[in-house]
Amino acid sequence: GAVVSQHPSWVICKSGTSVKIECRSLDFQATTMFWYRQFPKQSLMLMATSNEGSKATYEQGVEKDKFLINHASLTLSTLTVTSAHPEDSSFYICSPYRPGVNEQFFGPGTRLTVL
Amino acid sequence: DQQVKQNSPSLSVQEGRISILNCDYTNSMFDYFLWYKKYPAEGPTFLISISSIKDKNEDGRFTVFLNKSAKHLSLHIVPSQPGDSAVYFCAARAESNQFYFGTGTSLTVIP
Numbered sequence: 517g518a519v520v521s522q523h524p525s526w527v528i529c530k531s532g533t534s535v536k537i538e539c540r541s542l543d544f545q546a547t548t549m550f551w552y553r554q555f556p557k558q559s560l561m562l563m564a565t566s567n568e569g570s571k572a573t574y575e576q577g578v579e580k581d582k583f584l585i586n587h588a589s590l591t592l593s594t595l596t597v598t599s600a601h602p603e604d605s606s607f608y609i610c611s612p613y614r615p616g617v618n619e620q621f622f623g624p625g626t627r628l629t630v631l
Numbered sequence: 632d633q634q635v636k637q638n639s640p641s642l643s644v645q646e647g648r649i650s651i652l653n654c655d656y657t658n659s660m661f662d663y664f665l666w667y668k669k670y671p672a673e674g675p676t677f678l679i680s681i682s683s684i685k686d687k688n689e690d691g692r693f694t695v696f697l698n699k700s701a702k703h704l705s706l707h708i709v710p711s712q713p714g715d716s717a718v719y720f721c722a723a724r725a726e727s728n729q730f731y732f733g734t735g736t737s738l739t740v741i742p
Contacts, residue, residue, distance in 0.1 A: 522674075548728065557640075559633075559734040560675070560720065565727075609674050613728055618663050618682070620722070620730055622674040 519543045522610060522623035529600055530631055537595045537626045539610030545590035546612030550620075551583075554607045563608075566593060600630040634658050635723050637733035645741050650708040652736050654721035657702065661723035661731075666695060666706045669718045669735070678719070679706070711740045 519542040529535050539549065548567050552560040564580075566572035566587040574580045582604075584596040593612070597604055610623040635656045644650045652666075662683045667675035681688040681695045681704070688695050694707045708715055721733045 520674075526672075550729070560732045562729060562731075565729065607672070611730075618724075619665065619677050619680060620724075621677065622667075625672065625674040627672055 520610065520612060520621050520623040522608075522626050524626060525624060526627045526629075528629045528631065531601050532599055534596055534598045535600055535628060537597075537608055537610075537628075539593045539595070539612070539623050541591050541612040541614075544612070544614050546593070547590065547615065548613035549585075549587050549593040550611040550613065551585060551593075551595050552609045552611060552622075554609065554625075560609065563595075597628065600628070602630045604628065605630045633734070635721060635731045635733040637719075637721060637736050639736050640734070641737040641739070643739045643741060644711045646713055647710045650706075650711045650715065650738055650740070652706040652708075652719050652721075652738065654704050654706075654733050655702060656704075656723050656731075658723065658725065658731075659699075659702065660726060662726070663724040664695070664697060664704050665722045665724070665730075666693075667720045667722060667732075668715075669720060675720060708738075711738075713740045713742050716740050 521540045523538045551563045554560045563578045564572045564574045566585045572585040587593040609625040665680040666678040669675045679693045697704045718735045720735045722730045
């Protein structure tokens with residue numbers, strides 16, 4: 517399978533601060549990146565879809581000004597949670613799309629805890 | 632609107648027996664279905680998949696069955712092993728390459 521890394525794997529921050537999560541596809545170029553979020557005992561929910569070099573498309577109910585996504589290169593995408601609040605505490609997972617491959621690969625996830 | 636549903640949040644099976652995990656979907660345009668295994672605080676790992684043009688795919692102890700008319704797929708694990716204990720998500724792929732996930736079924740295999 518494809519190698520996808522996320523950094524950091526776990527972050528604890530104070531309410532009101534911003535947190536940046538990096539996602540890298542290490543062995544292929546991802547033209548599209550999906551960002552998911554999973555709350556405890558719930559399914560993975562798609563937050564946004566980003567294409568390299570263009571603005572991300574956000575799912576209904578996801579605030580684009582709060583969750584800033586940058587997909588500046590084919591191997592790196594970042595999700596910045598701005599002015600994080602306790603309700604943003606969740607498990608964030610990136611998933612780069614690999615053209616021509618049916619399986620979708622996921623990063624190991626980043627656990628965000630906002631105090 | 633949950634397009635992919637897993638109605639059983641949990642399942643317990645004795646080691647060596649068969650585990651059957653079920654998944655239902657509503658969108659007839661889904662063209663590819665996958666099962667993922669997930670441990671706590673880790674990203675999902677791909678397990679097995681099936682194209683919408685097939686009705687069965689087998690890989691070792693894992694078999695996925697697809698019933699398009701019923702919009703239902705299932706994952707069979709036999710024999711079940713304690714290491715199979717995890718949360719299993721089914722996922723369906725839409726035309727946009729977006730994946731829709733079920734809510735997961737937590738499988739516990741009892742030694």
